[in-house]
Amino acid sequence: MIGKIAAAPRNAWLLLLAISGLSFLAAELMGERHVAIVAIMAISAAKILIILLRFMEVEQAPLFIRRYLYVWTFGIAGAIFTLWWAAT
Amino acid sequence: MNPYRYARILAWTGPLLLIGTIIFWGVLGQNIPPYSPALGAEEFAEQIREHAAQIRIGMIVQMPISVMWFTWSVAMWQVMRAIEIENGSNQVLSLIQLFGGAFTTIVFILPCSVWLAVAYRPEVMDPKTLQIMYDFGWMFFDMAYSLTTMQLIAWGVCMLQDRRAKPLTPAWAAWFTMFVVVSFLLLTMMPLVYDGPFSRSGLLNYFYEFGAFFIMWIVVAAYTLKAITRLEQEHWAANAAQ
Amino acid sequence: MQHSNMAETDGAAPAKRAPAIWLFIALDCTSFGVFFLVFMVQRLGQPVLFDQSSQHLDAGLGFLNACILITSSWLVAWANIAGREGRIDHARRLLLAGMAVAACFGVVKIYEYYTKFVAGITVATNEFYTFYFALTGIHFIHYVGGMVILGILAQGPSRYMPEAMAKASYARWLEGSSLFWHMVDLLWIFIFALLYLIGAR
Numbered sequence: 001m002i003g004k005i006a007a008a009p010r011n012a013w014l015l016l017l018a019i020s021g022l023s024f025l026a027a028e029l030m031g032e033r034h035v036a037i038v039a040i041m042a043i044s045a046a047k048i049l050i051i052l053l054r055f056m057e058v059e060q061a062p063l064f065i066r067r068y069l070y071v072w073t074f075g076i077a078g079a080i081f082t083l084w085w086a087a088t
Numbered sequence: 089m090n091p092y093r094y095a096r097i098l099a100w101t102g103p104l105l106l107i108g109t110i111i112f113w114g115v116l117g118q119n120i121p122p123y124s125p126a127l128g129a130e131e132f133a134e135q136i137r138e139h140a141a142q143i144r145i146g147m148i149v150q151m152p153i154s155v156m157w158f159t160w161s162v163a164m165w166q167v168m169r170a171i172e173i174e175n176g177s178n179q180v181l182s183l184i185q186l187f188g189g190a191f192t193t194i195v196f197i198l199p200c201s202v203w204l205a206v207a208y209r210p211e212v213m214d215p216k217t218l219q220i221m222y223d224f225g226w227m228f229f230d231m232a233y234s235l236t237t238m239q240l241i242a243w244g245v246c247m248l249q250d251r252r253a254k255p256l257t258p259a260w261a262a263w264f265t266m267f268v269v270v271s272f273l274l275l276t277m278m279p280l281v282y283d284g285p286f287s288r289s290g291l292l293n294y295f296y297e298f299g300a301f302f303i304m305w306i307v308v309a310a311y312t313l314k315a316i317t318r319l320e321q322e323h324w325a326a327n328a329a330q
Numbered sequence: 331m332q333h334s335n336m337a338e339t340d341g342a343a344p345a346k347r348a349p350a351i352w353l354f355i356a357l358d359c360t361s362f363g364v365f366f367l368v369f370m371v372q373r374l375g376q377p378v379l380f381d382q383s384s385q386h387l388d389a390g391l392g393f394l395n396a397c398i399l400i401t402s403s404w405l406v407a408w409a410n411i412a413g414r415e416g417r418i419d420h421a422r423r424l425l426l427a428g429m430a431v432a433a434c435f436g437v438v439k440i441y442e443y444y445t446k447f448v449a450g451i452t453v454a455t456n457e458f459y460t461f462y463f464a465l466t467g468i469h470f471i472h473y474v475g476g477m478v479i480l481g482i483l484a485q486g487p488s489r490y491m492p493e494a495m496a497k498a499s500y501a502r503w504l505e506g507s508s509l510f511w512h513m514v515d516l517l518w519i520f521i522f523a524l525l526y527l528i529g530a531r
Contacts, residue, residue, distance in 0.1 A: 069359065080520075
């Protein structure tokens, strides 16, 4: 779905701004912190994916690096949430 | 006349120094990791007094063997020169690398002399004096990083200029090396903190940085040896044909 | 003697180096990933301190900076496409626009640092702030480096080379540099989340 919406860099840009706003609001307003943090990290991962795919055209990158960057994106986002949760 | 005479022996001094450094500087010298700056002077002095003998031996050996960083740099210089001559360039990069190697040799030797002095007669020294001397050694050792950064950036850039179909050093090794030495910039934080991951014994500024540095050392050493083999083969092939 | 040494040499090698910038990006992201993880591990023992310190940061400014970098990234992506299609003047204008927008990031960052110093907060204040200055500082160095490169590219292809060669070289540099710039944007996304968002409230 992200692929269709963010077909052009300009659409990607608008989408990025929009979901950045969402994650900012989630941080500031959401009472239930677990849900807020999941939202923040999921949105962060989504933003990074959009940048990788639409701005950086990561599909032109060598396969190994492409996969590594996907793993990195989800891995770091997941690890941050897990470590946040472990501190509660 | 073989232009790569001595190169192989010189290239082996690199990995040899790595082994020596781990044993003498690292293990005997109590540098895995070094003493935390968070230690109070009294506690620090106690540690030094307890381990003075082994630290002394460690530094007594580490100081003279550190010259091998320079001899290793000469081997790298020979490989770089070959590439620069082929490219018709002015051999600036190999010169920069050689000087960087010479300077880095001092960065190994001088702090070791400071730590040797700390371990010389700690029983009669004031703890605070011991501590500042030890700190001084680390300030020099860590903060002179740009000399090594300069050396290995020059090496990496030169390796990337190799026009062979199969380069003497693969691109990933050149980039990895340059990345590691640029990462030394993180050491900027070291003099600003007294504990935690950015301190001289911390997770980032010690384990991560030094770990990456040692891996890089192995990578550069391995490719320098391989390069010398190939350059010698090329030289004999060219000269046999005459 | 030199010519026979070139037996293994041909022009193919440089093209194979194209993935180099991707490798650099992967390495840099790995490095930052390690920093992020160490930050979170250090936070394990002192979440209240970290969150309280985080609340002193202005999340609005962090959000503004995220928007600035995203916008700048978009303009540079656009410039890269233009450069690829040979529309050099268009590319240069877009690069300048991207730089102009990104300049605001620098202003905001310096302002933020200034407010911290004025409040007596420095690198050694507590561990959160050590990471705050370290992470944003290293990121800022990447930002400055990127701006310098974009600035050079905004001058257009080299005047010291034959035109065809200059254009090809320019397109390659533009490609690599825009990737680096997107990485600067990308890293800020995690930095913003870590330092400004997860400790909020």
